[in-house]
Amino acid sequence: KLREDVTSIHMALVHWMLDLVLVMVPDQGEEQNHELEPDSVSLRTLNEVANMLSEKLVSLSSQITRSCNLVLEEQMLLEHDASVFENEMNACKKLQRESFNWVETCKILVTEVSGDALQRHQKQPAPLGPPITADPGVTIETQDNKESSVKIIPNDVEAVREEMDSDHVELEHKDSERPVLKVIDFDGNITDKDLEESRVHLPGTDELVVSPVTEESQRAFNELTVMVILQQQLMDAEVRAANAEQRAQRAEEALQASLEKQQLLESQLQTPPEPQNTNETTPPTTPAPPKTTPPEAKPSTKKSKKK
Incomplete structure (x- = not known):
């Protein structure tokens, strides 16, 4: 039932807007040079339909908001967490706020169309004075002082x-x-x-933006400011990362050069030295002198003589 009511009032609003556009922009051919007479019946019908649709729209939006709030309150009592249902409650408030905005816009449009229709019947006011001509020698006399004249x-x-x-x-x-x-x-x-009078500088940039007025625009402005600051910090971090990468690459190149130098020194240490070519002759070796043995001692004969 609720879906049918929403669909029907949506179609009625669309048809009303089309009728309003047809009244505001009448179908006038190229051959018709006279001004069209305002259709008072259409204006009266538009006004009546607008009042009826406004009442239905406000009633339906209030009913939907009230029903959603009751359901959300019951769920909040069961789950004891109000932060989960904050978006749903904001959506209900937005629906009701948009309904009131449509009603106000509808009243303004009907008032504008009615005012244009009344202005068509009014005659143009007569000119305040005679037109200024460009004939030579024309003099204009003022009403206050008729004696003085200007040529x-x-x-x-x-x-x-x-x-x-x-x-x-x-x-x-x-x-x-x-x-x-x-x-x-x-x-x-x-x-x-x-x-231009209500523009402010976006923090961190030279860009001019419209100064926030409502609470939602202020919240969006704060989020945009935070986003700009985070983007600037991200760009700074990228620059620092690029500089660190360059320093690491230079350190790696220096390390590679030192390794190559170390390998060259090790290879030079492992190779044996080349023999030196000298013209000096080695002296001849002299044979060692022969060893002399001591003479053998003779046995004594003193004992034999005593006998």
Whole structure:
């Protein structure tokens, strides 16, 4: 049942917007030069349908929000965790807020269309005075002092007119260059807001952004600021990593060169030295002298003589 109600009111809103566009932009052929008469029946019908749809939309959004809040409260009592259902509650509030915004926009559009229709019936006011002519010798007398008169020369008139036209074009050009935002006030009036007056610098950059006004825009601005800071920190970390990689590469090249030098020294130590070529002759070796043996001692004969 709820899905059918939502679908039906959505289709009704779409048809109402199409009817409003047809009333605002009437079907006028190229051969028709006269201004079309306003269709008061269509305006009255649009107003009645808008009131009916507004009541249905507000009632349906309130019903959906109330039902969702009851379901979420029961789940929060069971699970005892309010942070899980915060997004669902925000979605319900957003639905109701968008419904009220549509109702306000609908009222503004109907008021604008009704005002345009009334302005078509009004006659243009008569000019306040006679038009200025460029005939030579024309004198203009003021109402306060009829005795004093000013004589206007055609060349002066043309110069003043050209100067006024150039100033007007320059002002229009300046106004067209300045960014302007259409804002709907709380009273329903549409005002122009100059974006250049309410721009602030994004922290960490020279970029100008629109100054946040609402709570959601302030939250988005804070998130954007954090993102810019994190991006800057990431870029700095990438630069430091690239510098560290270059230093590591240079250290590796120096280590490789020292290893090659060490291997060269080891190879030089392992190779035997070459023999030296000398012209000196070695002296001849003399034979060792023969060993002399001592003479043998003769036995004594004293004992034999005593006998």
